[in-house]
Amino acid sequence: MTDGPADEAGPLLRVRGLTKHFPVRGGPVRAVDGLDFEVRAGETLGLVGESGCGKSTTGRLLVRLLEPTGGSIEFAGHDLTHAGRRHLRPLRGQLQIIFQDPYASLNPRHPVGRIIAMPLRVNRIDPPGGTRARVRELMERVGLNPEHHNRYPHEFSGGQRQRVGIARALATEPRLVVADEPVSALDVSIQAQVVNLLRRLHRDLGLALVLISHDLAVVRHLCQRVAVMYLGRIVEIGDRDDIYHRPQHPYTRALLAAVPHVGQFGPAGRLRLTGEAPTPLDPPSGCRFRTRCPRARERCAVEEPALVRRDGGGQATACHFPGPDPLPAEPVRAMA
Amino acid sequence: MSLSPAAGPVPAAIGSGGTAGPPRDRRGAGHSPGRLAWLRLRADRTALASGAALVLFLLVALAAPLIELTYGIGPRDQFQDRLDGFGLPLGRAGGVSGEHFFGLEPRLGRDIFIRLVYGLRTSLFVALAAAVLTSVIGVVLGTLAGYLGGWLDAVVTWITDLTLALPFLVVALVLPPMLTLRFYGQRDTVPAAFGVGVLIVIFAVFGWTGTARLIRGQVIALREREFVAAARASGAGPWHMLFRELLPNLRAPILVSFSLTVPQFVTGEAALSFIGVGLTEETPSFGRMIYQSLEYLQTDPAFVLFPGVVIFALVLAVNLFGDALRDALDPKSAG
Amino acid sequence: MLRFLVKRTLSAVLTLFAVSVLTFLMFFALPRDPVSGMCPRNCNPERLERVRQELGLSDPLVVQYGGYMRGVVAGRELGAAQGGHCDAPCLGWSYVNNEAVTDTLVRVLPVTLSIVVPAAVLWLLLGMGLGLVSALRRGTWVDRVAIGFSLTGASLQLYFVGAVLLLIFVYTLGWLPVPGYTSLLDDPVRWAGGLVLAWLSLALLCSANYARLFRAQLLETLGEDFVRTARAKGLPRSAVYGRHALRAAISPVITVAGLDVGAALGGTVITETTFGIHGLGRTAVDAVRAGDLPTIMATVLAAAVFVVLANMLVDLLYAAVDPRVRLG
Numbered sequence: 001m002t003d004g005p006a007d008e009a010g011p012l013l014r015v016r017g018l019t020k021h022f023p024v025r026g027g028p029v030r031a032v033d034g035l036d037f038e039v040r041a042g043e044t045l046g047l048v049g050e051s052g053c054g055k056s057t058t059g060r061l062l063v064r065l066l067e068p069t070g071g072s073i074e075f076a077g078h079d080l081t082h083a084g085r086r087h088l089r090p091l092r093g094q095l096q097i098i099f100q101d102p103y104a105s106l107n108p109r110h111p112v113g114r115i116i117a118m119p120l121r122v123n124r125i126d127p128p129g130g131t132r133a134r135v136r137e138l139m140e141r142v143g144l145n146p147e148h149h150n151r152y153p154h155e156f157s158g159g160q161r162q163r164v165g166i167a168r169a170l171a172t173e174p175r176l177v178v179a180d181e182p183v184s185a186l187d188v189s190i191q192a193q194v195v196n197l198l199r200r201l202h203r204d205l206g207l208a209l210v211l212i213s214h215d216l217a218v219v220r221h222l223c224q225r226v227a228v229m230y231l232g233r234i235v236e237i238g239d240r241d242d243i244y245h246r247p248q249h250p251y252t253r254a255l256l257a258a259v260p261h262v263g264q265f266g267p268a269g270r271l272r273l274t275g276e277a278p279t280p281l282d283p284p285s286g287c288r289f290r291t292r293c294p295r296a297r298e299r300c301a302v303e304e305p306a307l308v309r310r311d312g313g314g315q316a317t318a319c320h321f322p323g324p325d326p327l328p329a330e331p332v333r334a335m336a
Numbered sequence: 337m338s339l340s341p342a343a344g345p346v347p348a349a350i351g352s353g354g355t356a357g358p359p360r361d362r363r364g365a366g367h368s369p370g371r372l373a374w375l376r377l378r379a380d381r382t383a384l385a386s387g388a389a390l391v392l393f394l395l396v397a398l399a400a401p402l403i404e405l406t407y408g409i410g411p412r413d414q415f416q417d418r419l420d421g422f423g424l425p426l427g428r429a430g431g432v433s434g435e436h437f438f439g440l441e442p443r444l445g446r447d448i449f450i451r452l453v454y455g456l457r458t459s460l461f462v463a464l465a466a467a468v469l470t471s472v473i474g475v476v477l478g479t480l481a482g483y484l485g486g487w488l489d490a491v492v493t494w495i496t497d498l499t500l501a502l503p504f505l506v507v508a509l510v511l512p513p514m515l516t517l518r519f520y521g522q523r524d525t526v527p528a529a530f531g532v533g534v535l536i537v538i539f540a541v542f543g544w545t546g547t548a549r550l551i552r553g554q555v556i557a558l559r560e561r562e563f564v565a566a567a568r569a570s571g572a573g574p575w576h577m578l579f580r581e582l583l584p585n586l587r588a589p590i591l592v593s594f595s596l597t598v599p600q601f602v603t604g605e606a607a608l609s610f611i612g613v614g615l616t617e618e619t620p621s622f623g624r625m626i627y628q629s630l631e632y633l634q635t636d637p638a639f640v641l642f643p644g645v646v647i648f649a650l651v652l653a654v655n656l657f658g659d660a661l662r663d664a665l666d667p668k669s670a671g
Numbered sequence: 672m673l674r675f676l677v678k679r680t681l682s683a684v685l686t687l688f689a690v691s692v693l694t695f696l697m698f699f700a701l702p703r704d705p706v707s708g709m710c711p712r713n714c715n716p717e718r719l720e721r722v723r724q725e726l727g728l729s730d731p732l733v734v735q736y737g738g739y740m741r742g743v744v745a746g747r748e749l750g751a752a753q754g755g756h757c758d759a760p761c762l763g764w765s766y767v768n769n770e771a772v773t774d775t776l777v778r779v780l781p782v783t784l785s786i787v788v789p790a791a792v793l794w795l796l797l798g799m800g801l802g803l804v805s806a807l808r809r810g811t812w813v814d815r816v817a818i819g820f821s822l823t824g825a826s827l828q829l830y831f832v833g834a835v836l837l838l839i840f841v842y843t844l845g846w847l848p849v850p851g852y853t854s855l856l857d858d859p860v861r862w863a864g865g866l867v868l869a870w871l872s873l874a875l876l877c878s879a880n881y882a883r884l885f886r887a888q889l890l891e892t893l894g895e896d897f898v899r900t901a902r903a904k905g906l907p908r909s910a911v912y913g914r915h916a917l918r919a920a921i922s923p924v925i926t927v928a929g930l931d932v933g934a935a936l937g938g939t940v941i942t943e944t945t946f947g948i949h950g951l952g953r954t955a956v957d958a959v960r961a962g963d964l965p966t967i968m969a970t971v972l973a974a975a976v977f978v979v980l981a982n983m984l985v986d987l988l989y990a991a992v993d994p995r996v997r998l999g
Contacts, residue, residue: 060565063569064569065565065568065569085571085573088571089571092569092570092571093570093571096569096570097565097566097569099562099565099566100562101562104561104562104563105561105562105563105565105566106563107563107581107584107585108369108585109368109369109370109584109585109587110584111368115563118566118567118570118572118580119570119571121576122567122570122571122572122573122576123570123571151367152367152368152369154369155367165566168566172570497686498686498689498690498693500930500978500982501686501687501690501975501978501979501982502690502693502694502971502975502978503970503971503974503975503978505940505941505952505955506940506952506955506967506970506971506974507694507697507971509940509955509956509959510697510959510967510971511697513959513962514697599826603828606828607828607830607941610830610941610944611940611941611944611956612956612960623830626828626830626831626834627830627944629834630830630834630945633834633837633838633842634838634842637838640831640834640835640838644828644831644834644835647828647831648826648827648828648831651826651827651828652822652823652826654826655822655825655826656822659822
């Protein structure tokens with residue numbers, strides 16, 4: 001995208017009350033349970049949380065691989081929430097997704113050139129200079145040898161395959177790319193290369209990026225804003241520096257503390273997450289984090305905290321007792 | 337079990353010998369998975385031998401009229417002068433001679449060799465045609481059931497269970513006479529092609545469920561793969577999904593099920609002819625020859641041996657080649 | 672478990688119901704006149720008309736089907752010439768055999784069971800034995816011979832094997848009598864002597880599949896983690912194979928065996944034809960030749976019952992062994 005994104009009023013992506021419940025035996029799984037956030041054109045938003053918190057479901061909702069149970073998704077002024085295939089079609093090219101598993105996400109029976117050209121073909125887009133030239137250009141852009149366009153996925157390494165997946169997502173010149181754990185399936189040594197590639201692409205192409213990851217270091221490296229998810233809800237959202245340096249929510253603090261070199265807390269202030277996250281089949285009443293929260297009080301079991309802005313800044317926290325201070329400790333078990 | 341094509345189990349493929357891994361040519365550009373399988377197949381001696389045998393069988397079947405011309409004897413020519421008073425062929429081993437390679441049939445005195453050549457033609461034609469029809473129906477319904485799910489899936493699955501419960505041989509026994517009665521009435525002469533056609537249809541009607549089940553399972557597994565999601569996220573329609581994304585990945589299972597159905601249908605055709613339904617008397621067929629030979633088991637044992645050995649060789653070649661093919665397509669399954 | 676049992680039984684009944692409807696339609700709706708083929712050549716029109724009346728062929732199909740099924744479940748009245756009342760599993764009257772179809776079945780079922788059940792035991796033992804040996808001696812000549820044998824067996828035709836066996840053991844060596852059926856209760860030795868060739872040829876053919884299947888399953892389970900753990904724990908080889916691997920590998924064999932036994936019971940036509948033994952299969956063939964509708968109908972149903980019962984038994988066995996199935 002070469003044209004400036006600033007000419008449009010309002011955010012590129014607006015999500016309101018986004019909900020996805022999966023019906024299973026024993027009641028619905030509340031995978032995503034009321035999300036509100038926005039992504040401006042050219043902005044990068046990180047979506048972090050433990051596995052099972054609903055971040056991948058969110059990613060699939062955003063590109064409408066799944067249909068939301070409730071809430072709304074608005075992209076570039078269009079309501080996507082319940083749009084059918086025909087209605088979505090003109091927008092598909094502007095909204096793309098990169099998948100986690102570079103082995104499953106490429107059709108093993110197609111040469112990579114055809115894989116990269118797939119979104120063009122499906123949407124009957126004929127890029128200037130032709131599809132072949134476009135594929136070559138894309139392969140070069142993501143750091144692949146364009147001569148290899150007729151090789152098959154199994155002839156590439158994991159990192160190279162992920163580059164193919166990225167090239168495919170870029171083929172239609174999207175304005176927003178959702179990257180669902182784009183590096184977590186890769187070797188650590190390869191991760192940095194792919195992260196840097198994404199960073200460069202964002203800078204060069206000015207595309208907006210929703211990065212879904214459990215890896216706080218990756219998110220910190222790539223994202224301007226960060227949303228922290230827990231059990232299907234956003235517990236804290238804000239600018240990167242605020243989240244990483246001034247986390248207000250106990251869960252954010254605990255997450256950061258768990259990562260060496262990222263958390264700012266010494267051993268004294270270190271928070272530990274104990275136990276496993278409760279099942280989204282039957283989330284705790286009130287604040288969902290209370291069963292693992294060192295600060296939980298009675299109020300937390302009764303009243304669900306709203307995501308509210310603090311200090312008039314961009315940072316919002318869903319907690320009754322936010323704050324950076326090390327806690328006046330009360331045993332976790334008390335509320336469980 | 338070999339008695340019923342429909343109920344035949346699909347055993348896990350087994351290596352035809354403890355051969356080493358396939359040749360891997362990492363540097364050669366653009367080796368598609370299909371091409372790799374082909375390379376593995378070409379390096380497999382069993383595959384080469386059985387493949388050559390199959391080609392030979394096919395050529396003989398195709399060239400049957402030519403063979404008749406050079407051999408100088410037709411499948412319906414009778415040589416009563418070479419039979420003794422009991423209707424048994426004169427000479428050793430059922431009348432084997434330079435003119436009659438495999439000897440003569442007792443009573444009618446027809447030449448066994450040329451009848452086997454034409455029997456091969458019948459057998460392969462019925463089996464291949466039925467296998468193609470089976471694959472088409474099975475792939476279409478299996479893919480749709482797996483991809484769309486819902487009521488179609490339920491219906492296909494239910495029909496599959498139902499056909500498994502129907503005793504194939506008995507139904508196959510009953511249907512041809514019923515259909516003949518329906519289309520030709522009581523005493524009209526029925527063209528041989530009708531019998532062949534009915535047989536093919538019966539095989540297809542009973543056979544498609546196995547293919548459908550295999551394909552359905554594959555599609556359900558593929559449907560969850562992310563490359564399908566990627567196509568959907570790009571707005572691909574059902575046509576692109578089915579033909580561009582899924583079908584190329586179904587080539588291997590389709591070939592596998594094809595390789596399993598062909599020997600089943602060769603066996604099935606012979607079995608039905610053996611019981612005396614299926615094809616009419618003048619159409620040469622292995623099964624019918626063996627059935628007729630049972631009567632002469634004591635007096636002319638050579639009569640049972642020739643068709644028995646030929647059909648065994650044919651089915652063995654198909655089975656061996658099918659095994660090798662499965663190994664080549666899925667090297668992990670090799671024993 | 673009870674819920675699973677009920678569910679499974681219901682689905683079996685449903686399948687049987689569908690099979691009966693299908694068979695009924697196939698035979699009564701398809702041909703122009705089912706009776707015309709039912710009577711030997713020199714059959715007079717009056718007799719044909721009578722048969723037609725007695726079969727109720729002028730009634731709508733639903734009524735005909737209803738009558739038939741009522742007969743199966745509760746029995747019904749047949750004409751005086753057919754022995755009057757026909758008791759509960761009433762399958763109608765065969766005008767060709769001049770007896771109640773139920774009686775025919777009662778007569779021929781023991782024959783078919785006598786062929787299939789011992790043969791099944793034999794082929795399971797042979798097949799699994801071969802599979803076990805070749806899995807344990809994987810890659811050696813023993814393995815290759817076993818695989819070769821199973822591939823050969825899978826490519827053989829029963830009637831050919833049967834003919835060769837007959838030729839050798841009956842006609843040439845004279846070790847065995849000409850095959851035939853004697854009741855087990857009358858004379859067990861003659862019973863076995865008359866059927867042993869049928870058992871052998873069935874076993875030779877069918878064991879091939881089991882050898883392949885069992886070998887593959889064993890090799891797969893032997894590679895799995897829990898087996899490796901068991902070995903790492905220091906359990907002796909025999910215990911690992913016996914207690915852990917064998918048990919895991921046996922369940923797919925059960926499935927196939929269930930299907931096969933069911934199919935074999937419904938499909939002994941070829942065995943019976945080869946050895947000239949008159950069981951369910953021959954009865955079916957003869958009925959088809961004679962156009963004997965009630966008998967055809969009954970043999971198809973009987974065969975379907977075998978298949979469905981065998982499937983159900985397999986599922987129940989599974990559920991008893993593996994609790995996860997019950998939840999599914």
